[in-house]
Amino acid sequence: MSNSILAQAVGKTFWMPEQASTVAAEVDWMFYVILYVCYFFFFLIVVMMLGFLFKYRYRKGAPEHPAPPGHSLALEMLWTIPPTIILLLIAWRGFRGFMDMTVAPPNSYEVQVNGQMWNWAFMYPNGVTPTFAAPSPNELTIPELHVWKDQPIRLVLNSTDVIHSFYIPAFRVKKDVVPGRFNKMWFQATKAGEYPVYCAEYCGISHSEMRAKVVVHPNKKMFDDWLAEASIWLPKMTYQERGRILHGQYCSSCHSIDGSKNTGPSWKNLYGEERALADGSKAIADEEYVRESIYYPQKRIVAGYPAGQMNSFLGQLAEDDVRALTWYMKSISDNFDKSLLPTKNAAETDSAGAGTPPATDAPNLGAPNPGAPKH
C-alpha cells in the first residue's frame, strides 16, 4: 500500500502508541478514519437527542405539536444505506491492511518464539536461545528479542503449556501462541530502539508479568555482533553465575531466592535440606533430586504445594544447565560450604586455558539496560 508515504515514524499520540513498524501507519490511518466516522454519528445522534429533549420538552400549557407521521421509508433507507456503504468500505480497507500484516515477505529473517508460563524464549537460526537474568531477585526476567531495522522478521510461535499471545503495541501486531500448533506473524521495524512486548492472552497467576522487549538494532552488523556474542557468552561464566541467569529466565516466576513462598518452594537454603514430600516420605535435596524435579516435576511433590503446576524441562534444559542450576542453589544455601564454589568458568574447567575474564566481566546481557523503561 502507500507505506512509503505513511511509514514516517510517528510518536505517541493521545490514542495510539509510537509507530515503529511498516504496518503501524496503515493501522493508525484506519483507526482515525473510523474514529471520525464515530465522532460524526455519535454527535449526530446526541445532538439530535438532546436537541429534541430540550425543544420538545413538556411545559405546562404549551401547545402540543400535531403528531408527525409514525414511519417513513425514505428516512429508514437514509439511515440504512449510507451507513452500509461506509461499513463495507471500512471492512474492505481493514481486510487489505490485515493481509499486509499477515503475509510475510519471502526474504524474512526467522526467529522461533516459545511461550511458557510466564516466560518468552527466542531461538535464532543458528540454534541459540539466549537467556537473560532478572533485573532484580523480586522481578521476573524480561527476555529480549533482537532484530534489526528495515528487515522483515518472521516469528514462528509455539507454546509449551497454555495459550499466550505475543503483542508488540508499537508494531501494531499480535498473534496467539497456541500449544499444539505453530502460529506465524511478521513485522518490519522502522526505528531502532526498545519496544515492550506483552502477553495478551490470560495465562495464569503471573500473566501480567509475562513481558519481553524487542530490541531493534540500527543495522544488520550490530545485530550480527550481538548474536555472535550471545551465542558464546554463557559458557564463559562460572556454573553458579550461569545458574543464576538460567534461574532468572526459566525458574524465577515460581521459585523465589529469598525464602518467600510462591507457586513453588523457594530455593534459599534448599540445597542439602531434607524435604517433607506430599506422600509423607522425605528426601534430601541433592543433585539427583534437583535433576529429577526439573525433568520429571510430578514425581516428588513437596508437602504443601499443589501438584500439576510445573512443566517438565526435558529437552529444554541440557544436563549441563541442570548442573549450573544446582551450583546456583548451592551458592544460596547455608547447607553448602561456599569456599567450595567453582571460581573458574565451565569452559575453563575443561580446557584449563588461561586469560579468561572473571565472571563479572562477561557481557552483561541479562542486566536491564539502564535506559530501558522499567515496568
Next chain:
Amino acid sequence: MSVISTPNQFESPAKSHEPHEQHYLNHSKGFLSWALTLDHKRIGLMYMVLVLIALFLGGTFAMLLRTELIAPGPTLMADKAAAWNLYNHMFSLHGAVMVFLFIIPAVPAILGNFVLPMMLGAKDVAFPRLNLLSLYVYAFGAMFFLYVLLSGVIHAWTGTSLPGGFGLDTGWTFYTPYSSTKSMSGVIPATFGAFVLGFSSILTGVNFVSSIHTLRPKGMGWFDMPLFLWGLYATSIIQILATPVLAITLMLLITERAIGIGIFDPALGGDPVLYQHFFWFYSHPAVYIMILPAMGVISEIISTFSRRHIFGYTFIAYSSIAIALLGFLVWGHHMFTSGQSALANVLFSLITFSVAIPSAVKVFNWVTTMYKGSIRLQTPMLYAIGFIWMFSIGGLTGIFLAALSVDIHMHDTYFVVAHFHYVMVGSMLFAFIGGMNYWFPKMFGKMYNEKVAVFAAILLFIGFNLTFFIQFVAGSQGMPRRYATYPVQFVSHHFWSTIGAYVMGASLVIVLFNWVAALINGKKAPANPWGSNTLEWQSASPPPHDNFATAPVVTDPYYLDRWKFVSDEEGWVLTDEAKAALAAGAARTGRAH
C-alpha cells in the same frame, strides 16, 4: 394451551375485611404460597431478589478488582503472588457471576416474567409450572457459584481445598488448556453451574416463545405487539438455539478435566482453538440475549415519555430478529488473532459489520420518536437517554474491532473491555434499572422518590463514563486486559477508572435504597402513572392475582392520545373520547400504522 390458574391448597383466600384491595402480593400468605406459586408476577419478584443478590456479589468483586488496580504492584495483598492470585480470582468471578447470574436473566426473568403475560392480556405464561421450575433451576445453578466462592474464601483463610478446587481463576471464558490442565480452581463446579443455569435460560425462552405464539389476545396480531415482546421473542429464540451448544461445550470441558479424554488439550491430541469456537458460538449470541430485551425496554420508555407513537415500528421489530439471526454468524471475531484462516477472518469481519446496521436502525428510530414529542424527563426516560448515549458509544466502538487490521492491535486490550462494558453494562444495566423504575409502580403499587432516583441516575451515568471511557484510551495505547499490574504509563488511566467504579458502586447503592424506601413508605401508585398504552397499565397497581379484573381492550400499543394526565394520585386516565370509542366498540380506530 389454556391459561392455568390453579387454586392450590396452600393458597387460601384472604379473610381480611379491611378496606384495602386484593392484589397478587396479598392474595395469599405464607412461605409456601410464594415457594410453590405459579403466578408469573411472584416468580418475577423472586427472580428479582436472587438476581439482585448476584448483582451485589458481582459488583463487590468489581470493586475489589478495581481497588487492586488503583496502583501498579500489589495493592490488596502484601506480596505479589497473593495479590495477582486474588485479582485473577476476582476478575473471573466478576465476569462469571455478572454474565451467567445477572445480565442474562435480569431483563427476561424479572421484567419479562412480570410484564410479558400482562402485555398479552393473559393470566399467566403458557407453562406456569415450567416457569417455576426455571426459577428453581436458576437457584440450583447459582448454588454452584456460591460453592466456588465459598471454596475460595475457605482456601484463603485455612489453606484447605474443598473438592473441585478453590475459587475461580480462569476468566469467565474458561479457555482451554489453562482451565483443563493448569488451573487449581473450581472449574468443574463453576462450569457445571453455568450448565445448569443454561437450562433455566432455555425454560424461560421456551415459555416466552410459546406464550407469544398462543396467548396473544384477539385483535393483537404480530405487528400489534409492544416492541418489548419483540425483543423478548428474539431473545428467546437465541436462548433456545444457542444455550444447548454452551451446555455441550461445558460438558466436554468437564469430561476432559475430570477423566482426561482429549478434546481441547493438545497434549491429549485435542485442539484448544476448537474450544473457543464452541464457546463463542454460544457466548456471542448471548451478548444479544443481554441486549435485545434491553432494547425492547427502551422502545417502551422512549415512546411513553415522548408522548409519541414509536417511530418505524416494523423496522424496530424486524431489526430485533435480524440482530438475533446475524448474531449467530459472528462468533469468529473473537478469534481474529488465534491463527484461524484469513478467509474465515474476512467472512466473520463482514458479518460482524452487518450487525451494526439493525442496531443503528433502532437508535435512529428512537431518536426520531422524540421529534415533536412532549417529552417528560422522568427517571425512566433519563435512563433511556443514558442508554442511547452508552449504546451509541458501545456500538460505534464495535466498528474498530470489526475492522480486521485495527482489531489485531486492539484485541484483548482494555479497548475491548471498555467496548463490551459500554454495551453490557452501560446499555443493558441502564435499560434494566430504567425498566425497573418504569414498572416499579406496577410491580409494587408504590412510587419511589423521584428526586433521589434522578440524582442516582445522573451519578451512575457520570461514574460509568468515568470508569470506562478512559479504558478505550488505555487499550488503544496497548494496555492488555486481565493484568493484575501494569506499566507506569497506565497509572492515571487505572486510577481514574477505579475512582469511577467507586462512584458507580455508590450510585447503585442509592438506587437500591430508593427502592427499599419506596417499598416501606412510598406513595401509593396510580394504575397508570406514565400514561402508557400497553395492556399492563389497564390493570390496577399492583395487579390482582389474575392480572385483570376486567378483560383489557386491545388497541395499538403506542396510541398514547387515549390517555390524559389528571394528578399524581390518579395518574393518567382514558380521555372521554377514548371512553366513548370503547363504548362504541371502536377502540382500534387510533391505529397509526
